[in-house]
Amino acid sequence: MIDTPAFQYHSGELNCENVSIMDIISTIGTPFYLYSAARLEQNYQRFSAAFATLQPRIFYSVKANTNLSILHLLKEKGCGFDIVSGGELFRTLNAGASPAGIVFAGVGKMQAELEFAVKSRIGWFNIESICEAERLNSVAEQSGDVVKVALRLRPDVKAGGHPYLVTGHASSKFGMCPDEGISLIKRAADFPYLELGGVHIHIGSQLADPAATLAAIDVVLDFIATSGLGQLTKTRGKVPLLNIGGGFPVPYHDGVAVTSIEDFAASIISRLQPMAANLNFAIEPGRFLTADIGALILSVQYKKEVDGHCVLVVDGGINALLRPALYDAYHRVLPLTSPKSNEEQLLTSIVGPICESSDVLARNRILPCLKPGDCIAILDTGAYGFTMASNYNSQPRPAEVLVEGKTFRLIRRRETYNDLVADES
Numbered sequence: 001m002i003d004t005p006a007f008q009y010h011s012g013e014l015n016c017e018n019v020s021i022m023d024i025i026s027t028i029g030t031p032f033y034l035y036s037a038a039r040l041e042q043n044y045q046r047f048s049a050a051f052a053t054l055q056p057r058i059f060y061s062v063k064a065n066t067n068l069s070i071l072h073l074l075k076e077k078g079c080g081f082d083i084v085s086g087g088e089l090f091r092t093l094n095a096g097a098s099p100a101g102i103v104f105a106g107v108g109k110m111q112a113e114l115e116f117a118v119k120s121r122i123g124w125f126n127i128e129s130i131c132e133a134e135r136l137n138s139v140a141e142q143s144g145d146v147v148k149v150a151l152r153l154r155p156d157v158k159a160g161g162h163p164y165l166v167t168g169h170a171s172s173k174f175g176m177c178p179d180e181g182i183s184l185i186k187r188a189a190d191f192p193y194l195e196l197g198g199v200h201i202h203i204g205s206q207l208a209d210p211a212a213t214l215a216a217i218d219v220v221l222d223f224i225a226t227s228g229l230g231q232l233t234k235t236r237g238k239v240p241l242l243n244i245g246g247g248f249p250v251p252y253h254d255g256v257a258v259t260s261i262e263d264f265a266a267s268i269i270s271r272l273q274p275m276a277a278n279l280n281f282a283i284e285p286g287r288f289l290t291a292d293i294g295a296l297i298l299s300v301q302y303k304k305e306v307d308g309h310c311v312l313v314v315d316g317g318i319n320a321l322l323r324p325a326l327y328d329a330y331h332r333v334l335p336l337t338s339p340k341s342n343e344e345q346l347l348t349s350i351v352g353p354i355c356e357s358s359d360v361l362a363r364n365r366i367l368p369c370l371k372p373g374d375c376i377a378i379l380d381t382g383a384y385g386f387t388m389a390s391n392y393n394s395q396p397r398p399a400e401v402l403v404e405g406k407t408f409r410l411i412r413r414r415e416t417y418n419d420l421v422a423d424e425s
């Protein structure tokens with residue numbers, strides 16, 4: 001399997017695939033997110049190969065990176081899409097996705113969003129409460145369509161890379177407890193416009209290992225067997241869908257390995273393969289597909305000394321990349337020119353321009369002595385980077401650029417001051 005990182009030094013200059021990042025900067029300036037199409041392709045192939053035995057339907061979790069060009073590339077590979085809002089549905093359809101390959105998850109789907117999704121005839125709804133079943137049933141009734149539904153369960157397992165990324169425990173706001181699922185299935189006749197056909201879980205993100213997923217799968221398999229869901233689907237001549245969600249980890253730190261996707265998949269396959277004749281499978285990777293395809297490219301504005309160490313103020317902060325402040329997330333930082341072996345290295349922190357003390361992108365890194373005008377790449381920011389950016393402090397959001405082999409193109413222009421006020425009076 002080809003494993004070529006998106007960002008590597010060539011002749012001392014940091015490239016994205018075969019394009020010098022300095023060349024892109026001289027054309028469009030900073031700040032911008034930069035993505036590699038080849039790395040996306042590799043990640044998708046690697047992920048599909050790892051799970052191939054189960055032949056799952058892959059639904060890319062759009063929230064990780066919603067750019068139309070990224071969605072389009074994935075669509076071309078036959079990937080489906082996991083969405084959580086009407087806005088994500090709109091984007092996904094705009095990228096040319098087939099509605100049948102879309103699954104709508106989310107704890108708070110609003111009436112208008114459900115109407116849009118039913119009207120668009122998407123493939124699946126993952127519903128999270130009996131209350132939602134009632135609303136979806138009435139929306140589907142109005143359009144005269146029967147919609148396919150999976151129940152999102154809260155299996156009461158705890159896993160995830162940060163407390164904010166844990167979603168499968170008993171007190172989580174997500175999903176329904178198995179008892180609520182059983183009540184819903186007992187009341188199936190009350191919901192004639194819902195085809196109750198599957199179970200969905202998503203227990204957390206950046207999962208350390210497959211143990212919690214395996215525990216959750218056990219809860220779900222038991223649920224399918226004992227809740228009446230298996231029976232219900234059989235009467236329709238079908239088998240239930242088991243959607244195991246996303247959460248597959250990526251290595252953010254140099255030299256700190258995470259469970260490989262192949263090992264993750266092997267554990268899940270060994271648990272589910274014996275059931276393969278009686279279940280269909282689905283899976284929703286987000287971060288795994290897009291995190292390492294992207295870097296945030298920033299330029300140093302100011303350099304100062306704080307507490308005896310170097311602080312670089314760059315032209316994007318928590319407005320451009322929220323993860324370090326929100327999750328204490330670590331992202332590697334690379335200078336655009338590779339450090340020489342005899343070059344002086346400094347203890348350096350990278351901070352943004354935002355008026356918040358939390359606006360620190362990287363703390364206490366060893367970096368060459370950078371100065372105003374030099375640029376840096378913040379790695380592994382292709383997932384949950386741009387999608388969590390904001391206009392805080394009235395900062396326009398960064399541009400997005402896609403590299404394909406030797407060429408690059410702007411796939412979202414940088415916002416302007418006019419964009420900031422365009423919708424206001």
Ligand code: LLP
Pocket residue numbers: 061064082105106165202204205206245246247248284285286287288323327383384
């Ligand atoms: N499926 C569902 C229902 C989800 O809620 C999510 C992510 C995924 C799939 C994809 O998870 P992934 O494979 O990307 O771990 N903003 C956070 C991550 C929040 C994830 C929310 N749900 C971050 O920056 O780490």
